[in-house]
Amino acid sequence: xxxxxxxxxxxxxxxxxxxAGRSGKTTSLLHMNHRLAPGQRGQFITLETPTERTLFFxxxxxxxxxxxxxxxxLVFATPGQEYYHASRRLVLKGADAIVFVVDSxxxxxxxNWESWELLEKNLKELGQRADALPLVIQYNKRDLPxxxxxxxxERRYNVRRSFSFPAIARTGQGxxxxxxxxxxxxxxxxxxxxxxxxxxxxxxxxxxxxxxGDRLTKQLAKLNxxxxxxxxxxxxxxxxxxxxxxxxxxGDQEALGAILACNxxxxxxxxxxxxxxxxxxxxxxxxxxxxxxxxxxxxxxVVTACGRGAASRKVRDxxxxxxxxxxxxLKMVDQMSPNRLRQAHEVFSSVTAIAVHxxxxx
Numbered sequence: 001x002x003x004x005x006x007x008x009x010x011x012x013x014x015x016x017x018x019x020a021g022r023s024g025k026t027t028s029l030l031h032m033n034h035r036l037a038p039g040q041r042g043q044f045i046t047l048e049t050p051t052e053r054t055l056f057f058x059x060x061x062x063x064x065x066x067x068x069x070x071x072x073x074l075v076f077a078t079p080g081q082e083y084y085h086a087s088r089r090l091v092l093k094g095a096d097a098i099v100f101v102v103d104s105x106x107x108x109x110x111x112n113w114e115s116w117e118l119l120e121k122n123l124k125e126l127g128q129r130a131d132a133l134p135l136v137i138q139y140n141k142r143d144l145p146x147x148x149x150x151x152x153x154e155r156r157y158n159v160r161r162s163f164s165f166p167a168i169a170r171t172g173q174g175x176x177x178x179x180x181x182x183x184x185x186x187x188x189x190x191x192x193x194x195x196x197x198x199x200x201x202x203x204x205x206x207x208x209x210x211x212x213g214d215r216l217t218k219q220l221a222k223l224n225x226x227x228x229x230x231x232x233x234x235x236x237x238x239x240x241x242x243x244x245x246x247x248x249x250x251g252d253q254e255a256l257g258a259i260l261a262c263n264x265x266x267x268x269x270x271x272x273x274x275x276x277x278x279x280x281x282x283x284x285x286x287x288x289x290x291x292x293x294x295x296x297x298x299x300x301x302v303v304t305a306c307g308r309g310a311a312s313r314k315v316r317d318x319x320x321x322x323x324x325x326x327x328x329x330l331k332m333v334d335q336m337s338p339n340r341l342r343q344a345h346e347v348f349s350s351v352t353a354i355a356v357h358x359x360x361x362x
């Protein structure tokens with residue numbers, strides 16, 4: 001679910017690395033983090049278990065300037081373990097391209113197939129056909145003596161005849177080539193007429209004009225005044241912060257947006273599993289701040305950061321009022337975005353090659 005901000009000429013795409021546990025997803029992102037220039041990468045974040053295995057997600061923001069546009073890729077790696085199924089499904093929401101990481105060891109064949117079946121199942125639950133998303137396969141651990149021949153791996157796993165690359169994530173071989181191909185396919189999809197028609201509702205792209213941005217920011221600023229909040233964010237579940245008002249905490253905005261989104265979605269998932277019911281909001285209390293989250297629609301929610309002395313009822317009432325205004329504005333943006341994207345497809349056609357070329361210089 002790409003986001004295009006016309007006023008600032010920013011494009012945000014989401015690439016998700018999916019595969020069995022210990023297949024090399026996190027190692028691939030770590031290699032890219034070391035290879036990219038400081039100006040091309042954001043803060044690398046990993047949420048791990050005590051045994052150093054991904055708990056919820058890994059995130060590496062990648063940035064590049066091309067043709068007057070700023071392209072930002074939010075590169076996620078999902079957890080591979082079965083008991084993190086809910087986390088994996090939530091991270092997949094709104095993906096613009098998938099990198100499927102295959103463990104080339106022959107004894108991991110069943111694990112790879114189960115991971116592929118989970119990918120298709122998760123996307124189906126999110127209302128998205130797997131064959132409609134750009135896909136790149138990374139055959140990892142090619143240096144191991146028990147790695148199956150590449151030709152056999154292609155017959156087993158590449159039923160869609162997707163782009164594929166042999167790789168050794170530990171050394172970086174083939175890792176960056178895989179990412180560059182996924183980055184190109186994610187942008188290319190945006191330039192293809194009718195490509196959005198194959199996207200499920202949770203994967204539709206969003207095109208925000210300067211007027212849209214101003215209206216959303218004004219609504220958030222009004223929310224700050226009426227609630228006493230220091231900062232308010234409008235967060236897209238798949239791609240992080242899309243609008244804000246007030247003083248942003250220091251740090252990487254992409255990382256902050258991802259953490260807010262995942263915290264909110266994880267809390268919802270937990271409540272659903274425990275009580276069998278969803279809810280509209282959640283509260284997180286810290287030593288100095290209280291974060292309140294409230295759902296705006298199926299894809300977005302609003303967050304306020306208030307001092308601990310803020311009146312709870314005042315904040316809640318202000319958020320309820322703002323939710324209606326923000327929801328109405330977002331509904332209009334959603335309705336206009338397909339036509340706006342068609343008008344912008346020539347831009348993507350002309351700058352895609354430039355953007356990938358700039359990333360390729362790393």
